[in-house]
Amino acid sequence: MLIIGESLNGTLTTVGQAILKRDAEFVVQLARSQVEAGAHMLDVNAGVAGGNEVEDLPWLVSTVLAKVDIPLSLDSADPEAIRAALKLCRGRPVINSITGEQSRLEGLLPLVVEYDCGVVILCMDERGIPETAQDRFEVGRSLVERATQAGVKADDIYMDPLVMSLGVDWRAPTVTLATLRLIREHIPEVHIVSGMSNVSFGLPKRHLLNCTFLAMLVAAGLDTFLIDARDKGLMASLWAAQALSGSDRYCAVYLKAYRAGQLEV
């Protein structure tokens, strides 16, 4: 089980401003608070309107790594920005993400191989996001084959079944869950990663929906969580879901979280 802190995301207003202003203190504090809350890896996204990702992403990476020793998930579709960031990383980062879109695939997959790192594979291609679970799974599977043939190990692959908004399409979450189950059944050797907050976009009581969907995703086989680790309610749901899905032997992690007061929400 891997928790990737999602909060260093330049598309969020406060984070975007901090990146443009080169506010290192803000960035380091946000990195530290996620690690203290339980994140094992941090996603870094410098996609700020009005910014320059090729400079902003390396700044973000070096700013975090100057103070926090943690693996990073480099969140960009720009090969030049990713390459500049990779040169600054210690350990083995994850590139987030490739798709079946030709330019993105051909720009990023060689970097995954060259830098021997992990990679998030979104189950979509030039034609967009497939509507049915079977089609979405097939697109993802063909991308896994491409990556594997290029030399990427299955254990370094994180497939994303794509969480869409329930408010926009009331069948969207069932397609995501069905895609996830197909991946788990047919490609058990890869990791499956997802955020869940998209699911509640535009609906009331988003936290209730996010926590409930998290439980469903865990039961279907999700093992890598792109979440706000500082969200105590969501983390409590995660510990509970891990215990209930047989991923937490003797409930040891759940009971430890309870004793540490992490289930008080």
Add this chain to the structure above:
Amino acid sequence: MLIIGESLNGTLTTVGQAILKRDAEFVVQLARSQVEAGAHMLDVNAGVAGGNEVEDLPWLVSTVLAKVDIPLSLDSADPEAIRAALKLCRGRPVINSITGEQSRLEGLLPLVVEYDCGVVILCMDERGIPETAQDRFEVGRSLVERATQAGVKADDIYMDPLVMSLGVDWRAPTVTLATLRLIREHIPEVHIVSGMSNVSFGLPKRHLLNCTFLAMLVAAGLDTFLIDARDKGLMASLWAAQALSGSDRYCAVYLKAYRAGQLEV
């Protein structure tokens, strides 16, 4: 989707005392509060230590039905108590429950047929509760065949995959979920019923575990819920889970619950 209120249960101390004392006011109030909270049916269990089920169950049934117009789930293993209660019921009650235990099966199945009512089938027999999902499913399937051959319609059958304590066996919830998926896949025409509070027995933060497990059960295909309908947190999780599992077209029920303040917990 059917919500069966679980709270009129004589094994709970306060309810048991009310039954022994023939406290009709207490019983009617408990019945009404569950219906007002959203229960579509009420489970009635007169299994009180020191009581006489053959007299207590009919008293409980007639007391509820004198004031509340709702279908009942008659919760007993005693054919004599069930028959006495059936004679008092209006509409179509559910008999809760039969198992593969010979005396229970032969005592209760003929009553299901004679009174043309619904029946809960527990996935267990003389040998106890099977440990693996496959075995538990097979026991349940053979009981469904027995019931069907006796003339019971699939739509009147509620299979219970049996929820056991996570604290006693950390793999127990996964066996329940796997059993549920096997039933949904191979016998899609029956209903599947379950409570969830057993899962958290003996562990801290039971409500968190119950709500999280409810979400997993819904995603796996549970459609009939034996719960305390007065538990607002659990009901909110139920509305969210229904919406996220594609059982709530356009989230109409979820949004209605929100507007009615039923998602405030």
